[in-house]
Amino acid sequence: MRIRQDAAHYVLPGGIDDLVHGRSSDPFAILGRHNMGRVDVIRVLYHDAARVRLVVERPRASPIERPMRRMDDTGLHVGTIPAGARYHLKIVWADAVEETADPYSFGLLLDEADLTLFAEGRHRQLDQLMGAQPMVVDGTPGVRFAVWAPNARRVSVIGDFNFWDGRRHPMRLRHAAGVWELFIPGLGPGERYKFEIMTREGHILPHKADPFARFAERPPATASVVASPAPFAWNDAEWMATRGRAQATDAPLAIYELHVPSWRRPRGDPDRIMSWHELAGELIPYVQAAGFTHVELMPVMEYPFGGSWGYQPLGLFAPSARHGTPADFAAFIDACHAAGIGVILDWVPAHFPNDVHGLACFDGCALYEHQDPREGVHRDWNTHIYNFGRHEVRGFLIASALMWLERFHIDGLRVDAVASMLYRDYSRREGEWIPNIHGGRENLEAVAFLRQLNETVRETCPDAMMIAEESTAWPGVTRPVAQGGLGFSYKWNMGWMHDSLRFFARDPLWRGHHLNEILFGLHYAFSEHFILCLSHDEVTHGKGSLLARMPGDGWQRHANLRVFFAFMWAHPGRKLVFMGAELAQEAEWSHEGEPPWRSLDDPLKAGMLGLVTDLNRLYRDLPALHMLDSDPAGFAWMIGDDTANAVLAWLRLAPGHAPVLVVLNLTPVVRRGYRVGVPVGGPWRERLNSDASAYGGSGVGNGGGVMAQPEPAHGQPCSCVLTLPPLAALYLQPAGEGS
Structure with missing residues (x-):
């Protein structure tokens, strides 16, 4: 017509x-x-x-x-x-x-109920609501874009498809939620895009990457990339069904922390980094052989500056394109699970960088951050602090955490810099911070956020771990929220780490006068569910490697590090070491290098790796070393006051299982005829001697075991007489008893 x-x-x-x-x-x-x-x-x-x-x-x-x-x-x-x-x-x-x-x-795209949940900070799947979502609308394939920018005058989608011209695809504002939306037909996965935002005053901001992007260009490029909506091919149903038991507080947890770009350089090329496929082929068998239960990856969320090691991320929903696609990353996780290895990610909700294409002043106003720098700026890192008082910001962060746990089957998140979140005066001088509504220094909004985060994770992924890097004495970090705690599963034991490193750096001649430095940790060892951590922070920023802190000549430094590790694995608390420590790395870690893999030709280096491997095996195999890590009933002092000889001894205990006697000689002097009390008589087998020749030690020991006589000592009905190797630890168990 x-x-x-x-x-x-x-x-x-x-x-x-x-x-x-x-x-x-x-x-x-x-x-x-x-x-x-x-x-x-x-x-x-x-x-x-x-x-x-x-x-x-x-x-x-x-x-x-x-x-x-x-x-x-x-x-x-x-x-x-x-x-x-x-x-x-x-x-x-x-x-x-x-x-x-x-x-x-096309009509309205986003459901009103979804927008209400977003505005209230209660939408748990923002990775499927916001950002760039390939879909079919009214029979037409394309991509739906959605971004939060309530203070903008105009927001446009820009990309290669419209020659980055902000006039071509201006978006529609859903006023109640402050969310802009637009469906662009004909687009699909792989398209590069950003948002062009005009402020209320009519100024065009630097083009912004998508805060909800699930993929991005490889840095230094900064565009977001439309991610494929195809589900990942998972084959880890058995692991996912049983991981809760493997991550419980009475299970062995031995974590290998690594910085993915510098763990190993392909073909030794310092300018190359591994893809997820390459990493799976080399890391997984290495971690399996060394006996670790989990790997912890320093942040893999997309980050612009490599020198931040990932701790200044901007893409909280996107695995870094440095190593491949999101599907490649999922395949790496799947391969870890197939090998019986859990995966923990470092996750950073404490702050974000001020890169102009990122979250800072996102729509012309302080949106994700605080307006007042006394609340919104970290002077230490020159980064911005999230405004935890905004529902949308809390929802943004919680949805990110849930996406890694649900979509990528991550087994746990280590929440970075929790202490900086808890205190308004963190690293600030007088006059540089604003008290809370009660006049105190506690950041009440951050506390509420952390509790909401952990409660939500507990409801959604009850078998996943939430781990706090918290360096103060904040009470109840791992106590349930219902009991007034923050609700984390585990807490890094920073106090133990500082005290232990200080002690083992001392000349053995004076250690007897400073035993309190490593005894003090037992006063609070059971107040939280602790992870003993020797992380990346302890081998950088001019601190030197762990080995470099040990006193003495080359042999003594290695012996000191061996006894330090044996002390750590026998101490209550789960274990974490950073890559290179197991090789007794000489130099401080650099993100531009890699661990000294060729040094394994040195018997002292190979011996250190052998010791760590055996410690992990014993830690898993002997329930007394892990079952009661959070219960004082799992620990009993035998000797804690021998300041003259600098010898310590204790028992690790688990009901229904054989005890483990731990004896440390913290000096380079061989102690012969040293009597230690034990709970039962008869033969005791030497399960570990850190001075064994196989580890690079002197080979002094007890011939594999001793006989305990019915002679009381140290409050026990029996005792055994031991030869204590120099700068070494012994683990002994009653022979013939089940582990």
């Missing part, structure tokens, strides 16, 4: 000038379909198109093309079609012809 051309159809509504010049906050008021009785008027904006034609789709006949009228030099094209008819566009460019659906022909 022929449609009468009415001049009224081509009368342009108000706001055209703002739309044409990229200032309009409501493009749908002008663009797209607008009914005028028996016809719909279609308006589209293509500044550089030679011609635009309407292709009217008819259910039982061929489509009909209708020309659109170009409205002077505005770039606006107007045409008419029968009311309600389906249509698409044929755009004639200077060098191509494009057929596409009209982005402004």
Whole structure:
């Protein structure tokens, strides 16, 4: 049917000038379909198109093309079609012809209930709601974009598909939630994009990457990338069904922390880093052989500056493109699980960097951060602090945590810099911080966020671990929220780490006078569910390697490190060491290098790896070493006051299992005829001697075991007489008893 051309159809509504010049906050008021009785008027904006034609789709006949009228030099094209008819566009460019659906022909995209949950900070799957979502709308494939920018005057999607022109795809604002949305037909996974944001004052901000992007360009490039919606191919159902038991507080937990880019350089090339596929092929068998139960990856969330090691992330929903695609990362996790290895990620909700393409001043105002630098800036790191008082910010962070745990099957998150979140005066001088509403220094909003985070994770992924890096004496970090705690599963024991490193750095001649430094940790060892940590922070920033801190000549330094590790594995608390420590690395860690793999030709280095491997095996195999790690009933002192000889001895205990006697000689002097009390008589077998020749030691010991006599000592009914090797630890168990 022929449609009468009415001049009224081509009368342009108000706001055209703002739309044409990229200032309009409501493009749908002008663009797209607008009914005028028996016809719909279609308006589209293509500044550089030679011609635009309407292709009217008819259910039982061929489509009909209708020309659109170009409205002077505005770039606006107007045409008419029968009311309600389906249509698409044929755009004639200077060098191509494009057929596409009209982005402004689609109705509201986001469900009101979802937007309400987002505004309340209670939407748990923002990775599926916000950002770039490939989908089919009304039979048309494309990508739905959604971004939170409530203070913006105008937000546009820009990318290669529109020549990064912010006038082409301005978005629609859903006012109640402050979320902008737009469906762009014809796009799919792999497209690069950003958001162009105009402030209320009319200024164009530097182009912003998508805070909810699930993939991004490899740095230093900064664009977001539309991720594939295809589900990952998981084969870890057995692991996921049983991991809760393997991560319980009475299970052995031995964690190998690593910085993925510098763990191993392909073919020794310092300019290359491993892909997830390459890492799976080399890391997994290494970790298996060394006996670790878990790996902990320093942050893999997309981050712009390599020198931050990932601790200044901007893509909290995207694994770094440095190592491959999200699917590649998922395949790495799947391979770890197939090998019986859990995966923990470092996760950073404490702060974010001020890169102009990131979250800082996202829509022209302090959106994710605080406006006042006394609340919103970390002077130590020159980064911004999340505003935990905003529902949307809390929801953003919690949804990120849940995505890693649910979508990527991550077994635990280590929450970085919790202490900096808990205190408003953290690393601030007088006058540089604002007290809370009660006049105190506690950050009540951050406390509420951490409790909400841990409660939500507990409800959603009850068998996943949440681990706090918390360096103060904040009470109840691992106590359930219902009991007034923060609700974490585990806490890094920073106090034990500092005291122990200080003690083992001392000259053995004086250690007897400083036993309190390593005895003090037993006063609070059972107050939380602790992880004993020797992390990356202890082997960088001028601190030197662990080995470099040990006193004495080369042999003594290695012996000191061996007895330190044996002390750590026998002490209550789960274990974590950073890569390179197991090799007795000489130099301080650098993210630009790699651990000294070639040093394993040295018997002292190979011996250290052998010791750590055996410690992990015994830690797993002997329940007394792990079952009661959070219970004082699992520990009993035998000797804690021998300051003259600098000898310590204790028992590790577990009901129904054989005890383990631990004896440390903290000097380079061999102690012969040294009596130690034990609970039962008869033969005791030497399960570990850190001075064994196989570890690079002197080989002094007890011939594999001793006989305990019914002679009371140290409050025990029996005792055994031992030869204590120099700078060494002994683990002994009653022979013949089950472990």
